[in-house]
Amino acid sequence: MQENPGSKPCHNCRRKRRRCDRSVPVCHKCMKTGQECLGYGKLFIWNEGVASRGKMMGKTYATPNHLQPLTMSTRDEGTSRVWTFSCDLNPSIPDRNDLRAPLYITPIDPLFQGMDNPSRRYLCHFATTLCEDLVISDVPNENPFRSLIPTCRDHPILLHIIVANAAMHISSMSRPSFDLHNSSVQALLPDHSAVKTPIHTRYSTDSSASATLDALSAKQxxxxxxxxxxxxxxxxxxxxxxxxxxxxxxxxxxxxxxxxxxxxxxxxxxxxxxxxxxxxxxxxxxxxxxxxxxxxxxxxxxxxxxxxxxxxxxxxxxxxxxxxxxxxxxxxxxxxxxxxxxxxxxxxxxxxxxxxxxxxxxxxxxxxxxxxxxxxxxxxxxxxxxxxxxxxxxxxxxxxxxxxxxxxxxxxxxxxxxxxxxxxxxxxxxxxxxxxxxxxxxxxxxxxxxxxxxxxxxxxxxxxxxxxxxxxxxxxxxxxxxxxxxxxxxxxxxxxxxxxxxxxxxxxxxxxxxxxxxxxxxxxxxxxxx
The missing domain is CATH 1.25.40 (Serine Threonine Protein Phosphatase 5, Tetratricopeptide repeat)
Structure with missing residues (x-):
C-alpha cells in the first residue's frame, strides 16, 4: 500500500520538476498528457535483468520481440510516453527450451487489467494511429485525445466508443481503394487512353470483418x-x-x-x-x-x-x-x-x-x-x-x-x-x-x-x-x-x-x-x- 499517497508529488511530476496536483489514485496532470501515472509510493525499476551472482553474473538476456512494450517515441525525450500493454496479442509460442520466456512477461498496466485482448488491441490502435489522425501536431501535451485513454477505465461509455472508433478505423483501412478514373474525364484526355489502375486493398487483413462486428457491437x-x-x-x-x-x-x-x-x-x-x-x-x-x-x-x-x-x-x-x-x-x-x-x-x-x-x-x-x-x-x-x-x-x-x-x-x-x-x-x-x-x-x-x-x-x-x-x-x-x-x-x-x-x-x-x-x-x- 502507498503511504500517505497525496503528501508528495507523483514520480512523473518529481522527475520533470513540475507542480503535481497530488490527486488520488492518479495525478490529473499525468492523465491530461496521456501518461501512465507512476503513483506516490516506492518505485521499483526493472533494470534489464542483469544477474548479480552465479555463472550469469553481469549478463542479461534480450527481451523477446513479442514481449516488448509499446513505446511512443517523441521528439522530446524527457516527455516520452510508454504504453505498457502489448500490441502483439497473438505472439508465437516460444520453444519450451527457451528459458527467456518466463523471465520477461511484460506486466499489464493496472489501468487495463480485466480487459479482453480485443479491447486492448483497439485501445492500442487508438493510441498509436487514430489519435494522430485527430490533430495536426501529434507531440507531447498537444494531443488532447490521448488524455481520454487513462480516463476510459472509469467511464465504460467512453471505453466502448473509443473501441468502436478504433475497430471501425481498422475495418476502413482494409477497404478497397476507389477507381481513380472517370469515363467522362478519360474520353477527353489526350489519345483517349487511360492507365488501368487496379482497385486494391490498402491494408489486407483477415480481421476486417471481425473488426466491423466489434465496432458495431461497441457502438451498440x-x-x-x-x-x-x-x-x-x-x-x-x-x-x-x-x-x-x-x-x-x-x-x-x-x-x-x-x-x-x-x-x-x-x-x-x-x-x-x-x-x-x-x-x-x-x-x-x-x-x-x-x-x-x-x-x-x-x-x-x-x-x-x-x-x-x-x-x-x-x-x-x-x-x-x-x-x-x-x-x-x-x-x-x-x-x-x-x-x-x-x-x-x-x-x-x-x-x-x-x-x-x-x-x-x-x-x-x-x-x-x-x-x-x-x-x-x-x-x-x-x-x-x-x-x-x-x-x-x-x-x-x-x-x-x-x-x-x-x-x-x-x-x-x-x-x-x-x-x-x-x-x-x-x-x-x-x-x-x-x-x-x-x-x-x-x-x-x-x-x-x-x-x-x-x-x-x-x-x-x-x-x-x-x-x-x-x-x-x-x-x-x-x-x-x-x-x-x-x-x-x-x-x-x-x-x-x-x-x-x-x-x-x-x-x-x-x-x-x-x-x-x-x-x-x-x-x-x-x-x-x-
Missing part, C-alpha cells in the same frame, strides 16, 4: 449507455457526454460520413449550448479538452450544413458561450484547420442557400446583395496575417498553413457563388478552382495539413467542367485516402461524381433547381465532407 453498447446518460443529465458530466458524442460523429465519418452523423451533431449542439463556465473545483481531465471537443463539433456542424437542406440548423455563433474564442484557441492543432472567420462566412452562406432553396427563382435576386457582401468578406480575409497569428502554432508550418487557408478561402468563395446560383460579373469560378489547385500543390499528402484539404478539393472538383481538373480532384482525394482512410473521403468522391453526372447528363436545371449545390441538396441526403 455506447448507444445504450448514452441513452442512460441523457436520461440522467443533471447527475452526468456534460463534458463527458459531449466528448462521447464527438466520438460518435468521428465514428460515422470513419464509416462513411452519410446521414447518421446529423443526429449526433444536432445533439452535440444542444448540449454545447447549455455548457457553463468552469468552476475551479470542478475541472476534470475531460473538461480540460472541452475547447477541442467543442471546436470539432462546431466545425462539423457548419461543414455538414453545406450540402444539407434544412432551416432548423442551430446558429452556433449565437450561442451564449463565446464560440468564436473557442474556435480560435483550437485553430493551431485541429486537424480540420479551418480559419474561424471563413467558417463564419461559410455558415452564413449555408443559411442563404437554404433560404434560396425555398424561394421561387424569381425572388432569388433579393438575396444577391447579401451574397455579394459575404463574397466581399471572404475575399477581404487576410490569410497571411491570420496564419502568422495563430495562437500556439509552430512557425515551421506557417507557409503550408497559408496555402491551406488560401485554398479554403477560394473554396468558400465558390460556395457563396453557388449557394444561390449567383453569377457576379467580376468573378470567374474556374480561376478560383485553378487557385485551389495551385495552393494545394504545395501540400504534400504526407504533410499533416493535408488532412485539412478534403473539403476545398471536393469543392474545386465539383465546380469544374475541365476534365484535367476533375482528374486532379480524383487523384488528390485518392492520395488523401492513403494517409487518412476515413470513409468520408470516399463519400467525397462519390458525391463529386454525382455532381458531375447531374450537370453533364441533364444539360438543364435538375428538378427546376440550378447550380450543383442546390441540385445536391434537392436529393435530400445528408453528407458530411470534412
Amino acid at each position: 453498447k455506447s448507444i445504450h449507455l448514452l441513452k442512460t446518460a441523457l436520461e440522467n443529465l443533471p447527475s452526468t458530466d456534460i463534458n463527458l457526454v459531449v466528448t462521447v458524442i464527438l466520438l460518435f460523429i468521428n465514428l460515422e465519418l470513419i464509416d462513411s460520413g452519410k446521414n447518421a452523423w446529423r443526429a449526433h451533431v444536432e445533439g452535440a449542439m444542444k448540449l454545447i449550448s447549455s455548457l457553463k463556465p468552469f468552476q475551479n473545483d470542478q475541472i476534470s481531465p475531460i473538461a480540460l479538452i472541452r475547447d477541442r471537443i467543442t471546436s470539432d463539433c462546431l466545425t462539423y456542424h457548419v461543414l455538414g450544413s453545406t450540402l444539407t437542406n434544412s432551416t432548423t440548423f442551430l446558429d452556433p455563433f449565437s450561442l451564449p458561450i463565446d464560440i468564436t474564442t473557442i474556435l480560435r484557441r483550437s485553430e493551431a492543432n485541429s486537424y480540420l484547420s479551418f480559419p474561424t472567420t471563413l467558417l463564419q462566412i461559410l455558415f452564413r452562406a449555408c443559411e442563404l442557400s437554404n433560404i434560396a432553396f425555398t424561394l421561387p427563382s424569381t425572388e432569388t435576386p433579393n438575396l444577391i446583395n447579401e451574397a455579394s457582401s459575404l463574397l466581399n468578406a471572404a475575399q477581404a480575409f487576410d490569410v497571411e496575417a491570420w496564419a502568422n497569428n495563430v495562437e500556439g502554432a509552430p512557425t515551421h508550418r506557417t507557409p503550408n498553413r497559408i496555402h491551406t487557408a488560401l485554398a479554403h478561402q477560394n473554396a468558400v468563395c465558390i460556395y457563396v457563388h453557388r449557394s444561390i446560383a449567383y453569377d457576379p460579373t467580376d468573378m470567374d469560378s474556374e480561376t478560383l478552382v485553378t487557385e485551389i489547385i495551385h495552393h494545394l500543390s504545395f501540400i504534400d499528402p504526407k504533410d499533416p495539413l493535408s488532412k485539412a484539404t478534403s473539403w476545398p478539393t471536393f469543392i474545386a472538383g465539383a465546380e469544374t467542367d475541365n476534365p484535367v481538373y476533375r482528374q486532379w480532384a480524383l487523384d488528390r482525394l485518392s492520395l488523401l485516402w492513403n494517409v487518412l482512410p476515413w470513409g468520408y473521403v470516399q463519400t467525397a468522391v462519390e458525391v463529386m461524381r454525382m455532381a458531375w453526372r447531374l450537370r453533364d447528363e441533364a444539360n438543364s436545371d435538375i428538378m427546376g433547381v440550378s447550380g450543383w449545390v442546390q441540385q445536391l441538396k434537392a436529393l435530400g441526403n445528408h453528407w458530411l465532407i470534412a
Whole structure:
C-alpha cells in the first residue's frame, strides 16, 4: 500500500520538476498528457535483468520481440510516453527450451487489467494511429485525445466508443481503394487512353470483418449507455457526454460520413449550448479538452450544413458561450484547420442557400446583395496575417498553413457563388478552382495539413467542367485516402461524381433547381465532407 499517497508529488511530476496536483489514485496532470501515472509510493525499476551472482553474473538476456512494450517515441525525450500493454496479442509460442520466456512477461498496466485482448488491441490502435489522425501536431501535451485513454477505465461509455472508433478505423483501412478514373474525364484526355489502375486493398487483413462486428457491437453498447446518460443529465458530466458524442460523429465519418452523423451533431449542439463556465473545483481531465471537443463539433456542424437542406440548423455563433474564442484557441492543432472567420462566412452562406432553396427563382435576386457582401468578406480575409497569428502554432508550418487557408478561402468563395446560383460579373469560378489547385500543390499528402484539404478539393472538383481538373480532384482525394482512410473521403468522391453526372447528363436545371449545390441538396441526403 502507498503511504500517505497525496503528501508528495507523483514520480512523473518529481522527475520533470513540475507542480503535481497530488490527486488520488492518479495525478490529473499525468492523465491530461496521456501518461501512465507512476503513483506516490516506492518505485521499483526493472533494470534489464542483469544477474548479480552465479555463472550469469553481469549478463542479461534480450527481451523477446513479442514481449516488448509499446513505446511512443517523441521528439522530446524527457516527455516520452510508454504504453505498457502489448500490441502483439497473438505472439508465437516460444520453444519450451527457451528459458527467456518466463523471465520477461511484460506486466499489464493496472489501468487495463480485466480487459479482453480485443479491447486492448483497439485501445492500442487508438493510441498509436487514430489519435494522430485527430490533430495536426501529434507531440507531447498537444494531443488532447490521448488524455481520454487513462480516463476510459472509469467511464465504460467512453471505453466502448473509443473501441468502436478504433475497430471501425481498422475495418476502413482494409477497404478497397476507389477507381481513380472517370469515363467522362478519360474520353477527353489526350489519345483517349487511360492507365488501368487496379482497385486494391490498402491494408489486407483477415480481421476486417471481425473488426466491423466489434465496432458495431461497441457502438451498440455506447448507444445504450448514452441513452442512460441523457436520461440522467443533471447527475452526468456534460463534458463527458459531449466528448462521447464527438466520438460518435468521428465514428460515422470513419464509416462513411452519410446521414447518421446529423443526429449526433444536432445533439452535440444542444448540449454545447447549455455548457457553463468552469468552476475551479470542478475541472476534470475531460473538461480540460472541452475547447477541442467543442471546436470539432462546431466545425462539423457548419461543414455538414453545406450540402444539407434544412432551416432548423442551430446558429452556433449565437450561442451564449463565446464560440468564436473557442474556435480560435483550437485553430493551431485541429486537424480540420479551418480559419474561424471563413467558417463564419461559410455558415452564413449555408443559411442563404437554404433560404434560396425555398424561394421561387424569381425572388432569388433579393438575396444577391447579401451574397455579394459575404463574397466581399471572404475575399477581404487576410490569410497571411491570420496564419502568422495563430495562437500556439509552430512557425515551421506557417507557409503550408497559408496555402491551406488560401485554398479554403477560394473554396468558400465558390460556395457563396453557388449557394444561390449567383453569377457576379467580376468573378470567374474556374480561376478560383485553378487557385485551389495551385495552393494545394504545395501540400504534400504526407504533410499533416493535408488532412485539412478534403473539403476545398471536393469543392474545386465539383465546380469544374475541365476534365484535367476533375482528374486532379480524383487523384488528390485518392492520395488523401492513403494517409487518412476515413470513409468520408470516399463519400467525397462519390458525391463529386454525382455532381458531375447531374450537370453533364441533364444539360438543364435538375428538378427546376440550378447550380450543383442546390441540385445536391434537392436529393435530400445528408453528407458530411470534412
